[in-house]
Amino acid sequence: MAHVDYYFTVLSPYAYLAGQRLEDIAGRHGVTITYKPLDIMALFPRTGGAAPKDRHPSRMEYRAQELPRQAKKAGMPLNFKPAHWPTNAAPASYAIIAAQNAGGGDLGALVHSVLRACWAEDKDIAEDAVITECLKAAGFAPGLAMSGMLEGAETYASNLEDAVGRGVFGAPFYILDDGQKFWGQDRLEDLDLYLSGKL
Template structure:
């Protein structure tokens, strides 16, 4: 028996279409397995430069084209509305990330809903999550004090930078990325079934 409850470190960007397409499936499987989630928003553009990745705009045209094909295919399969080229993407991800960090620290609301609604604002609602009014509305809608958008700036900036360093150290190179407390890693919303399987103990004893 473990002395401490299992956890999932959830590394994501509030600009990531695949973090949006994850929906609330992470929260559902975590609740099913009794696992806590630590939300770790980070600067994905900075991560690409640190881990050998390339921002979407700098990728070869064939990769850019296939990215859009895959996004549309996945959104249809999941039944989730998605705008392939949102009006406010890319935008400054820091304000929304700071707010999520502050909300996690403060507690009292639905953090999973806040994260998902923030992503949905970008990819399905054509809203600019860099705007203070949008961030405050998203906080309020998930049951948090909208004032966290202001009071959480300093701590948010520190932890946002720290999350990037932790992501690099943990071997994270994209989003969404899930790291369990026993060190298992899963990249992509299409690996949530594998994470579910792992948490159910069905891969115990397998080598890394």
């Protein structure tokens, strides 16, 4: 059975715009997923990138055009300037890690719920109440928001080191167990075609 490691940040509009297409693709092909939330702001300087605030104006102008286009293409609501962005990504990331370890719910739904809270619902995903709401909606114990803090912090840090070591430089980033890499929500179709043996 094929496997994909999914590297992402809960702060990424592109991870939000991926929706649950990865889960749909994985379901069709019998692929398992390991979710690896990471600190994207720490990843960028280590892999030749820059935080949005530090990027050249031409890149930011393109981003301002591209995000609404991609949202329209996906049929998804998007607040290009969310009220609580950037915020502290760690608490929601820890909760996702704890939920993955605990099992019993829909992890893809949890990840998308957190991303949607930021990019479509103007909620602060660093707040316990928002994280708890997302956990409950995805079928997980709401207490995971607190109980998984220590383990979550350790895994969150190791996910960053793992990502740097495997050549991840942005998010969302997908690596199959045969080493094939796909960067960006706009490459999910290619991931699907690859798994189908067409690429």
